[in-house]
Amino acid sequence: MRSCFDKIRVMIITMLFLSSVVFCLSIKVGIYDDYPMCYMENDTPKGFYVDILKYIASKEKWDLVFVHDKWEKLLDMLERGEVDALAAIAYTAEREKIYDFNNEPFISNWGVVVAKKQLSSIFELSGLTVALVKKDVYAERFLKMLEEFHVDIKVVWVDDYEEVMGYIDKGKAYAGVVSRFSSALESHKHSCVETPIIFAPVDLKMAFKKGARINSQIVPIIDRYLKEMKSQKGSVYWESLSRYLEVPFRMPEWLKLLIQISIGSIAFLLIILIILKKLVNVRTRELLQRTEELQRANQQINAMNEQIKSLYNELQETFDRFQDIMVLTSQVGTFEASEKEFLENVLNMALKLVPKVKYGSVSLVKGDRWVFIAAKGHDIEKLKNLPLKREYAIVSIDSTKIVDRIMDKDRMLMPSELLEEFSNAVKPIKSTIISPLKFGGKLIGFFSLDIPEGSEEVFTEQDIEIVDRFSRIISGFYAARRYIEVEGKFHKNVAIALVKALESYDPYMKGHSERVAQYSTNLAENLRLEKSMIRKIYWAGLVHDIGKIIVPRSVLNKAGKLTEEEYEIVKKHALKGYEILLGVEGMEEIAKIVKHHHERWDGKGYPDGLKGEQIPIESRIIALSDAFDAMTSARPYRDPLPVEKALNEIMENKETQFDPNLADAFVQMIMSRSA
Numbered sequence: 207m208r209s210c211f212d213k214i215r216v217m218i219i220t221m222l223f224l225s226s227v228v229f230c231l232s233i234k235v236g237i238y239d240d241y242p243m244c245y246m247e248n249d250t251p252k253g254f255y256v257d258i259l260k261y262i263a264s265k266e267k268w269d270l271v272f273v274h275d276k277w278e279k280l281l282d283m284l285e286r287g288e289v290d291a292l293a294a295i296a297y298t299a300e301r302e303k304i305y306d307f308n309n310e311p312f313i314s315n316w317g318v319v320v321a322k323k324q325l326s327s328i329f330e331l332s333g334l335t336v337a338l339v340k341k342d343v344y345a346e347r348f349l350k351m352l353e354e355f356h357v358d359i360k361v362v363w364v365d366d367y368e369e370v371m372g373y374i375d376k377g378k379a380y381a382g383v384v385s386r387f388s389s390a391l392e393s394h395k396h397s398c399v400e401t402p403i404i405f406a407p408v409d410l411k412m413a414f415k416k417g418a419r420i421n422s423q424i425v426p427i428i429d430r431y432l433k434e435m436k437s438q439k440g441s442v443y444w445e446s447l448s449r450y451l452e453v454p455f456r457m458p459e460w461l462k463l464l465i466q467i468s469i470g471s472i473a474f475l476l477i478i479l480i481i482l483k484k485l486v487n488v489r490t491r492e493l494l495q496r497t498e499e500l501q502r503a504n505q506q507i508n509a510m511n512e513q514i515k516s517l518y519n520e521l522q523e524t525f526d527r528f529q530d531i532m533v534l535t536s537q538v539g540t541f542e543a544s545e546k547e548f549l550e551n552v553l554n555m556a557l558k559l560v561p562k563v564k565y566g567s568v569s570l571v572k573g574d575r576w577v578f579i580a581a582k583g584h585d586i587e588k589l590k591n592l593p594l595k596r597e598y599a600i601v602s603i604d605s606t607k608i609v610d611r612i613m614d615k616d617r618m619l620m621p622s623e624l625l626e627e628f629s630n631a632v633k634p635i636k637s638t639i640i641s642p643l644k645f646g647g648k649l650i651g652f653f654s655l656d657i658p659e660g661s662e663e664v665f666t667e668q669d670i671e672i673v674d675r676f677s678r679i680i681s682g683f684y685a686a687r688r689y690i691e692v693e694g695k696f697h698k699n700v701a702i703a704l705v706k707a708l709e710s711y712d713p714y715m716k717g718h719s720e721r722v723a724q725y726s727t728n729l730a731e732n733l734r735l736e737k738s739m740i741r742k743i744y745w746a747g748l749v750h751d752i753g754k755i756i757v758p759r760s761v762l763n764k765a766g767k768l769t770e771e772e773y774e775i776v777k778k779h780a781l782k783g784y785e786i787l788l789g790v791e792g793m794e795e796i797a798k799i800v801k802h803h804h805e806r807w808d809g810k811g812y813p814d815g816l817k818g819e820q821i822p823i824e825s826r827i828i829a830l831s832d833a834f835d836a837m838t839s840a841r842p843y844r845d846p847l848p849v850e851k852a853l854n855e856i857m858e859n860k861e862t863q864f865d866p867n868l869a870d871a872f873v874q875m876i877m878s879r880s881a
């Protein structure tokens with residue numbers, strides 16, 4: 207019984223083993239390099255056919271064995287039964303005679319001519335070398351087509367489509383025939399283009415060894431799966447197809463070239479741009495540096511200009527002050543400016559030099575009186591008329607000093623009613639610099655400058671110094687004036703004494719010199735000549751005939767006409783007067799006027815025969831006065847001429863004896879006086 211069970215057990219195991227052998231079908235499939243249909247990558251079979259067959263095998267539990275080899279060899283192996291099936295083979299009637307095929311095509315395909323350069327027709331291939339794959343259906347159809355169109359080519363046989371394109375790369379063939387998939391997916395890797403020459407559309411199927419028993423088991427299953435998969439979107443069929451057969455975008459050569467040129471151009475432009483930018487940066491930096499340098503230089507120049515301008519202004523101001531001081535000091539020793547004029551000049555200048563000062567005054571003490579002579583800001587007319595006594599002034603002041611609230615001091619000294627009038631005449635004062643004016647060690651007056659009430663300014667030591675200087679100038683003015691007065695009186699007295707002596711010598715000359723001096727002075731004043739010149743004219747008029755002292759009395763008092771010798775003696779009086787006066791210090795200019803008082807406008811006078819404006823104007827004026835007075839005075843040999851006649855005489859002799867303009871002015875002066 208037990209042996210019976212054992213037998214049954216062995217039988218079951220054997221059956222199970224046999225059944226497993228029957229269900230686990232082993233199929234050898236030949237594949238060759240025909241990307242993307244089938245190919246080997248790193249010893250692993252891949253491709254569209256491989257995906258589908260693997261899927262079917264996994265479902266049907268087939269044991270698939272892929273045998274990779276050359277196309278031509280695989281065809282032989284299939285014939286010999288060394289492989290059960292061959293993938294990616296185009297179905298043709300001729301091939302069906304040799305192999306069995308499944309019914310449902312895997313995919314449709316066609317042949318394409320690829321070439322070194324673009325072609326438009328097969329006739330262009332005439333005489334050229336074309337690479338074809340051995341036993342390839344497209345190669346066969348292509349040769350048949352060429353034959354039909356009588357196109358002769360040179361054929362070079364290769365093993366697969368990859369080699370076809372490799373031959374074109376190497377120049378071993380001009381063109382070649384490949385499947386459309388191969389062309390679409392591989393030609394871009396090679397130096398060949400796909401031409402529009404396409405032909406031989408075929409269905410790609412699987413071939414099986416003719417009449418093999420296994421065919422009936424697997425072919426219907428493959429067909430069934432193919433149909434099912436084709437009908438289902440998303441199936442392995444479509445998934446694999448889209449993965450492999452999605453034709454990559456192939457950029458046209460012209461576009462590639464254009465892009466390359468564009469990239470090249472852009473790169474070139476970028477490089478140029480970078481270089482230019484660097485250059486611009488360098489130049490910009492340089493320019494900025496230069497600009498900064500220029501700005502600095504400009505600022506320096508501006509600063510220097512400002513400095514120069516300020517120095518110039520200072521210099522100008524200093525020069526102006528110097529000029530003012532020169533004018534002032536020149537006025538000190540002359541009678542050119544009146545006292546009032548001079549003091550006003552001093553006050554104006556002091557106010558200019560000390561801008562904080564707005565008012566000022568000069569006052570003198572004369573006997574027991576205190577008199578205001580000039581003022582700025584204060585009412586000088588009112589001040590002049592006030593009956594101020596010497597004691598109202600701060601007579602105790604000994605040197606230049608600052609006195610604040612000077613009116614408070616005055617208040618103590620003046621009677622109240624006078625103080626009120628005084629206060630009305632002066633502006634309110636905050637601070638004063640007061641300086642005593644002295645002459646011969648005695649106080650003669652005051653010079654004062656005032657800062658007005660309400661001002662923030664205060665006096666400094668420098669201000670005291672300035673006021674002190676002005677005070678000295680004013681004192682100097684009075685000293686000089688006093689000296690000149692004294693000296694002048696002395697000179698005048700001496701001159702008059704001399705003239706009187708001369709007149710006693712020549713009684714007909716009595717009063718003549720003083721009248722000539724007076725006529726001449728009047729004419730000079732009418733002509734608005736300078737004061738110093740008028741003064742000289744007066745003096746010269748007074749002493750013009752002083753030289754007659756050397757003329758003998760007999761000649762001077764001769765009643766008849768003078769002899770030539772006598773006249774020559776008389777003529778010498780001009781030169782002699784000159785010599786006498788030249789010996790007196792300070793009378794040099796008067797001497798020169800005296801010397802030429804007998805010159806004539808036409809040059810016929812004496813002693814030098816000067817002509818026109820060569821003759822000093824003072825001498826020309828005295829000549830007119832001298833002639834007029836001589837004509838209108840009695841002489842030992844004639845009565846005096848009437849004024850009118852004398853004037854006619856002058857008019858008749860103008861331009862010969864007299865300066866015509868001066869003669870007109872003189873006549874006009876006398877006539878207006880007579881009228």
Ligand SMILES: [Fe+2]
Binds near residue numbers: 750751803832
């Ligand atoms: Fe004379």
